[in-house]
Amino acid sequence: MAARPTMKDVAKAAGVSLMTVSRVVAGEAGVAPQTAARVEEAIRGLGYQRNDIARNLRRKAQDSRTIGLVVDDLANPFFSALARSVEDEAYRRGFLVLVGSTNDDPRRERDVVSAFSARQVDGLVLVPTGGNRAFFRAQMTRGVKVVCVDRPATGLDVDCIAVDNRAGTATAVRHLLDRGHTRIAYLGDRQEIWTQNERFVGYTEAITKARLEVDPVLIRHGLRGHRQAAAAIGEMMAGPNPPTAFFSGNDLITLGAVEAGASRRFGLVGFDDFVLADKLDPPISVVSQDPAALGRTAAQLLFGRIDGDDAAPRSVVLATRFIDRGSGGMAAGMAAGSTPVRGG
Amino acid sequence: MAARPTMKDVAKAAGVSLMTVSRVVAGEAGVAPQTAARVEEAIRGLGYQRNDIARNLRRKAQDSRTIGLVVDDLANPFFSALARSVEDEAYRRGFLVLVGSTNDDPRRERDVVSAFSARQVDGLVLVPTGGNRAFFRAQMTRGVKVVCVDRPATGLDVDCIAVDNRAGTATAVRHLLDRGHTRIAYLGDRQEIWTQNERFVGYTEAITKARLEVDPVLIRHGLRGHRQAAAAIGEMMAGPNPPTAFFSGNDLITLGAVEAGASRRFGLVGFDDFVLADKLDPPISVVSQDPAALGRTAAQLLFGRIDGDDAAPRSVVLATRFIDRGSGGMAAGMAAGSTPVRGG
DNA sequence: ACGCGGATTGTGAACGTTCACAGAAGGCCG
DNA sequence: CGGCCTTCTGTGAACGTTCACAATCCGCGT
Structure with a gap:
């Protein structure tokens, strides 16, 4: 007391x-x-x-040795792996990490970021939401360094680390095309999320390049979480003009697809690798990225900025890796031609 | 600038x-x-x-509206789910969260906790390591409230939220016994980790109560991560006197067991539910606990303390739930009797 | 005896904010 | 018109620390 x-x-x-x-x-x-x-x-x-708070106040010239980490959802394995590697990097340098989830809600993002900034963080590793970021500008010039990771922030000219979502997706879709699929469904989270849109573009490009048409019936955006994904996929599979294969835009959607049993009777390739993907029946082929590497790179870049690097904003693109585990194949009984059966 | x-x-x-x-x-x-x-x-x-730092300095009488969250490994889905719910609870109350992983290293725990304390956190949600915690005492009485979660901290008389590890484990082992298994292996992480020891005790009690002997050959402690677990299980399966079933002490070890193919030819029940457990072949039976509920309860208790509740330390025990998915059965070809074949 | 340099220690101000209180207007009442 | 209350605004100190500089002490050379 x-x-x-x-x-x-x-x-x-x-x-x-x-x-x-x-x-x-x-x-x-x-x-x-x-x-x-x-x-x-x-x-x-x-x-x-x-009392380090009082200390940091006095020696204002220096830094507070704290960074902020803002992700979409800390409970998502992708982001938690990323968070862990950011935290490790910070610990090595004697920095503390304030953490916040946005739930892809721009308002919560603004709350969290401005609370962090009011706490005088030296820098911010940010997985931005799709929202407007005008409010950011003010702190930008005031010494808070920002590095975006996974997605760039619209209207914010800062460093960004992400993977090549289009190329990764195109590879996945080509893989399905090569296996004879011609009706390939796209299942994504909200299109406002940059990665999701990139993947969608990669999908349409690959489809178009194969001289096929992008059928709106096969496109679903806005799937948030495995539950919604499973439901949407169930509908599509039971619908009048089903696809022969699914491309899923993130790990949760892939999970939903597996739950819905899509991989048993349809081709399936997902973005993001996940635990046990190789132990399923069939094992799921994925476009894999390394969240720990993303986090580590972002943190290193951020600390570089904090240490005074003021070169022009950099954009780092990491490669994805396609892992073929077999789930992209054409099963017996699927429509094999380019003219799907109608109303089957 | x-x-x-x-x-x-x-x-x-x-x-x-x-x-x-x-x-x-x-x-x-x-x-x-x-x-x-x-x-x-x-x-x-x-x-x-x-500048909220300066602000908090002046109005010292009040709080800094920041709590610390210290977990074993933020990248572990169990802890990240827990972290997310702590963070949500904090966000609702306008508190910020400093986060740190200990990697079960007492030294890192001490570093992190004392850095948090120097930053004047109002409270701490702590997943303690097995180490000595004498250094804690000093801050204890100085207004930093602590709530332990998942495990109590030795030598620290504070609130603690955990599940009933012994009972949960005993249920799992009885399940295996009921299915005719008599040589049941125990696979755990470091025994210094309280949960692991509790589960081990639950295991031995259940075995003993069934009038069987605890065979040291079937016991493995210290398995850290799925890699090590898979290796150990592989050895055991190929060894001279293999078990007919495995009990695994946490999710990562269960994963290792699945990777090693244990569930195909042996009984397997694990502590902690995990994603896709029901989609495997065979689906894995587990003792499930709810990390989000643990986190939420811990946060609520902590905020109660911060708000002035100074009743005697409380110990909250949440129940586990046994989910039978079938992996505990006795497969054809396993030794069925109570006298295992020696040197087979 | 005097002054000088080095080592050690202390003093007052400052960081950016809030607290406790004091001052300055203006209105209302007798 | 004086007094007093109300409403609004300002002043000085304080939170716990560090910075810049001043003070003290000691030994030693001249």
Whole structure:
């Protein structure tokens, strides 16, 4: 219950001045060993711990040694892996990490970012929502460095680390095309999310390049979570003019597809690798990216900026890796030609 | 580049005193609407944002509206789900969350906790490592509330939220016994981790109660991650006197068991449910706990403490749920009797 | 005896904010 | 018209620390 002891208390206990305590705590040279010992004694006796908030306030010139990490959803394995590697990188440098989830809600993003900024974070690793980011500009020029990861932020000219979503998706779709599929469905999360739109573009490009048409019936956006995905896929499979294969735009949707049993009777390739993908029947082929590498790269770039690198904003594109596990094949009984059976 | 504007700057721009700005920013009543408008104007013009660090320093009597969250590994789905729900609870109350992973390393735990404490967190949700926690005592009495989650901390008399690990494990083992297994292996993470030891105790109790002997050959502790688990299980399966079933002490180990193919030819029940457990062949039976509920409960308890509840430390035990998906059965070709074949 | 340099320690101000209180208008009442 | 209350605004100190500089002490050369 007793209030925390301050340097003043320590100073009194040790019979020295406040400044001497400060010096000892900061480990500065120029304090007589004897005095230092007395101070350390008092520190132990009182259980004193320096108040880093007050400290950072005074030495304003420097940094607060705290960064903020803002992701869509911390519970999502992709983001939690990313978060972990950002945190590791921060720990190595003696920085603390404030964390926040946005749930892809621009308002919550604004809340979180401005709360972080009010806490004087030195930098921000940001997985931006699709919203408007005008409010950001103000802090931008005021020393808070920002690095976007996974997606760029519209209207914010900062570093960004992401993978090549179009190319990755195109590879996946080509894989399905090569296996004889001609009716390939696209299942994505909200199109406002940059990655999702990129993947959709990759999909349409690949389809178009194969001289096929993009059938609106086969396109579903806005699938948020595996539940919704499974439901949508179920409908599509049971519908009048079903696809022969599915491309799913993220791991949760792929999960939904597996839950709905899509991989048993249809081709399926998903974006994002996931645990046990190789142990399913059939094992699921995926476009894999490395969230830990994304996080690590983002953190390194951010700390570079904090250390003073003020070159023009950089855009880092990491490659994806296609992992063929067999789920993209054409099963017996699927429509094999380019003219699907109608109303089957 | 320009330094952040302060209240002083705003005051000058609006032609009022510092205190008036403070009042406007804090939304206090008693400022003439006209004056307030002028101040708001200046705030917008300068892009001013209050420095919450300085603020919290001055109004020391109150709290910093920040809590710390310390988990074993943020990348682990169990902890990330827990983290997410703690964060949600904090967001609802306008608190920020500092996050740190310990990797089950007591030294890192100490680093992180004391850095958090130096940052004046109001409370701590802690998944403690197995280490000594004497250093904690000092801050304990100094207003930092602590709630342990998942495991109690040895030598720290605080609130703790956990599930009934012994009972959950005993149920799982009985399930295996009921299906005719008599050689049931135990696979756990480090025994110093409280949950792991509890589960081990639950295992031995169930085995003993069934009038069987705990065979040291069938016990493996210290399996850290699915890789190590898979290797250990592989050895055991190929060994001279293999078990007929495995109990695995956490999700990662269960994953390792699946990877090693244990569920195909042996009984398998794991602690912790995991994504797609029901889609595997065979689907895996598990003892399930709800990490989000753990996190939520812990956060609520912590905020209760922060709000002044100073009753004696409470210990909340949540129940587990056994989900029978079939993987605990006795496959054809397994030793069925109570006398296992030796040196087979 | 005096002054000088180096080592050690102390002093006052400052960081950006809020608290406690004091001052300045203006209105109302007797 | 004086007094007093109300409403609004400003002043000085404080939170816990560090910065810049001043003060003290000691030994030593001249």
